[in-house]
Amino acid sequence: MTEQSIDNILPSSEKNVKQWYVVHTASGAEKRIKEDMLRKIAKQNMTDFFEDILIPVFGVSEVKRGKNVKVEKKLMPSYILIKMNMTDKSWHLVKNISGVTGFLGSKTTPKALTESEIQNIFNNLEAEAKEAKNSKLYEVGEIVTVIDGPFETFMGTVEEIDQEKNRLKVSVAIFGKATPIELNFNQVKKND
Known part of the structure; x- marks a missing residue:
């Protein structure tokens, strides 16, 4: 010093x-x-x-x-x-x-x-x-984009979250009708 x-x-x-x-x-x-x-x-x-x-x-x-x-x-x-x-x-x-x-x-x-x-x-x-x-990765009501699977590029709204199984129920519009689909966390991304 x-x-x-x-x-x-x-x-x-x-x-x-x-x-x-x-x-x-x-x-x-x-x-x-x-x-x-x-x-x-x-x-x-x-x-x-x-x-x-x-x-x-x-x-x-x-x-x-x-x-x-x-x-x-x-x-x-x-x-x-x-x-x-x-x-x-x-x-x-x-x-x-x-x-x-x-x-x-x-x-x-x-x-x-x-x-x-x-x-x-x-x-x-x-x-x-x-x-x-x-903390939750996703919230009910949040808009996400599907990035994997047959609904890739579809946007949807999160309806349910299963944190333990890392799964979401997302409502997507198919032929103008809201249809719930189940996806893994890694099949969707948050919209900015």
Whole structure:
């Protein structure tokens, strides 16, 4: 560090205590930075200084090209949570990883998260994951386009949804008459 060392800034009660810190990273580079961090920690025999490195993500189902796929969404894009013992050596290890732009706090003094702040992040992550699990890909009344099967290119209205079987009952107009047909999620796409 430039002016004062971390070891001199931290109160003696906080030395040798692992706390959660927030590290800002280059956008989209969180996974690579975490892997680089783990490699450097192991290479420099500093595993005793680090307890956990987390990228807060949750899984969500999306329809892409007519297929139901699971994707990871970041709760805090461009941020990594690290539970570590903050020393000059550990600070420099993290700060010198390519793609790390800094710690949350002042430029020279990282700010540890309080218990309530870290609990709030974990609660938000849990709530987002639960909401994503319960979110519906389709809604009754929604207009969709059939992209596979004998009714390909037909537009219809979603009448019923069977989340467990990944099936929809869609009403399409055949010869001017609304006709319900059953389709898999991957046989339709949402209209934008």
